[in-house]
Amino acid sequence: MRAxxxxxxxxxxxxxxxxxQILQFxxxxxxxxxxxxxxxxxxxxxxxxxxxxxxxxxxxVMLGGMTTIALFHGAKLPLWASFFLSVGIVTLVxxxxxxxxxxxxxxxxxxxLIILTIGWSIFLKGSAxxxxxxxxxxxxxxxxxxxxxxxxxxxxxxxxxxxxxxxxISGGLHLFFKYSLIGRAMKACSFDRISARLVxxxxxxxxxxxxxxxxxxxxxAGIIITPITFMAYDYGGMLGLKGFCATFLGGLGNLYGxxxxxxxxxxxxxxxxxxxxxxxxxxxxxxxFLLILFFKPSGxxxxxxxxRV
Numbered sequence: 001m002r003a004x005x006x007x008x009x010x011x012x013x014x015x016x017x018x019x020x021q022i023l024q025f026x027x028x029x030x031x032x033x034x035x036x037x038x039x040x041x042x043x044x045x046x047x048x049x050x051x052x053x054x055x056x057x058x059x060x061v062m063l064g065g066m067t068t069i070a071l072f073h074g075a076k077l078p079l080w081a082s083f084f085l086s087v088g089i090v091t092l093v094x095x096x097x098x099x100x101x102x103x104x105x106x107x108x109x110x111x112x113l114i115i116l117t118i119g120w121s122i123f124l125k126g127s128a129x130x131x132x133x134x135x136x137x138x139x140x141x142x143x144x145x146x147x148x149x150x151x152x153x154x155x156x157x158x159x160x161x162x163x164x165x166x167x168x169i170s171g172g173l174h175l176f177f178k179y180s181l182i183g184r185a186m187k188a189c190s191f192d193r194i195s196a197r198l199v200x201x202x203x204x205x206x207x208x209x210x211x212x213x214x215x216x217x218x219x220x221a222g223i224i225i226t227p228i229t230f231m232a233y234d235y236g237g238m239l240g241l242k243g244f245c246a247t248f249l250g251g252l253g254n255l256y257g258x259x260x261x262x263x264x265x266x267x268x269x270x271x272x273x274x275x276x277x278x279x280x281x282x283x284x285x286x287x288x289f290l291l292i293l294f295f296k297p298s299g300x301x302x303x304x305x306x307x308r309v
Contacts, residue, residue, distance in 0.1 A: 020152040025274040026267055027150065031159040031228075033266020034166035038221040039243025040250065040258035041173065042214035047253055048190035049203075049210035050102075052113035056120035057218050058240015059128075063090050064219025065231035066128055069137045079140065087219045093124075094215030098208050121237070128233035136230040139223070158227045165224050169217060170259055177255070186210065190253070238282070245289040251302025260300060 039061060046054040067089050071082035101116050142161050147154040177183035188196040189206045197203055221239075222231065229235070242265065250261025265285055273281040292299060 017152075021274065022271070023151060024153040025270045027153055027155055027159070028274075029267030029270030030263060031156075031162050031266070032270065033246075033263035034163050035221050035225050035239070035262070036242050036246040036265050037259045037262025038166055038169055038217055039239060040246040040262050041169065041255055042218045042221075043243060043247045044253055044255050044258050045186075045210050045214045045217070047247075049186065049207050050110075050113055052110045052117070053244070054211070054214060055114065055117045055240065055244075056097075056124060057214060057243060058236035058238070059121045059124035060090055060094060060215040060218035060236070061222035061239050061243075062128060062231065062233065062236025063093065063124060064222030065139075065226040065235075066132055066137070066222075066233065067219075068223045069139060069226065069231060070132070072139060073137070079142070083223055086223060087216050090219035091212050091216045094211045095208060098211045102207065102211075103204065121240075125233060125236065132233060134233065136232040137226075138230045139226045141227045142224075156228065158224070162224050162228075165220060166259075169220070173255060182209065242285050245285045248289055248292050248297075248299055251299030254299065254301045257299055257301035264300075 039057060042057045042060070043054060046052065046057070064086055067086040068079075068082045071077045071085055072079055075082075077085065097120055101120075102113060141156070141158045143157045145157065147156055148160075149155075177187055185196065185201045186206055186209070188199075188201055189203050193203050196206075222236070225231075225239075243262070246261040246265045247258060248261070249265055250257025250259070265288060268288060269281055269284045272284040
């Protein structure tokens with residue numbers, strides 16, 4: 001991924017003052033942080049259903065972008081049709097993988113699940129390389145590419161789509177888990193799968209739905225970010241790791257923590273890259289991850305848990 005595309009264009013007419021620079025970096029950070037938040041939500045949905053980390057989540061992000069590119073440029077479908085069809089395809093791929101692999105892990109040992117998702121990641125990345133090669137591809141912006149002036153800073157129109165979609169996904173999931181029967185069943189399984197099973201909830205089906213939902217959300221993240229960052233077969237790994245860092249920063253298992261962790265990580269990364277050096281952009285996320293593990297392993301919004309041995 002090109003680091004420079006995540007920092008919005010500055011005015012070339014005159015140098016920006018420090019206040020405007022910080023505003024510019026914060027806007028850029030909120031934009032990329034929204035992507036991290038969406039990816040992190042996918043991690044937490046699967047974690048709540050299985051107690052395992054889905055290390056293929058980043059590849060679902062990549063697959064969403066690459067499939068949309070293939071449908072738009074190759075099949076010549078309209079962008080909106082490519083968007084929805086791509087989300088459906090990625091969701092179907094996740095469901096097939098879950099039924100063909102995880103479904104047969106009856107005991108669902110956490111280590112086994114994690115190893116399987118790593119295998120998914122390798123398989124999807126290799127398949128993407130064989131299908132599309134090693135080149136980077138792009139998509140047109142959803143509503144033009146003319147920068148928008150925001151005070152003295154500039155804002156790309158696609159950034160508004162990224163932030164807006166992030167808000168819609170967050171709000172939609174809040175309503176889904178609070179009011180729908182499926183959402184409540186997923187919450188019940190996240191608290192206690194055995195008790196949920198006793199009251200008639202099919203936890204096997206909930207696991208399948210969780211992976212499908214996480215893949216759909218990840219694919220949306222990959223599609224909306226492609227017009228700004230481009231997309232290639234190997235971009236999913238780093239995006240997935242950043243989403244993983246955001247998950248721990250906000251609190252593992254906490255969907256609201258995903259939002260806080262993703263936005264905060266994006267802002268800190270953007271400020272660090274802009275004010276210190278862009279060479280530290282990726283390192284900043286992992287430094288924050290290590291600090292969280294050392295000083296607050298439960299994350300900002302996570303709850304401390306104690307287990308008796």
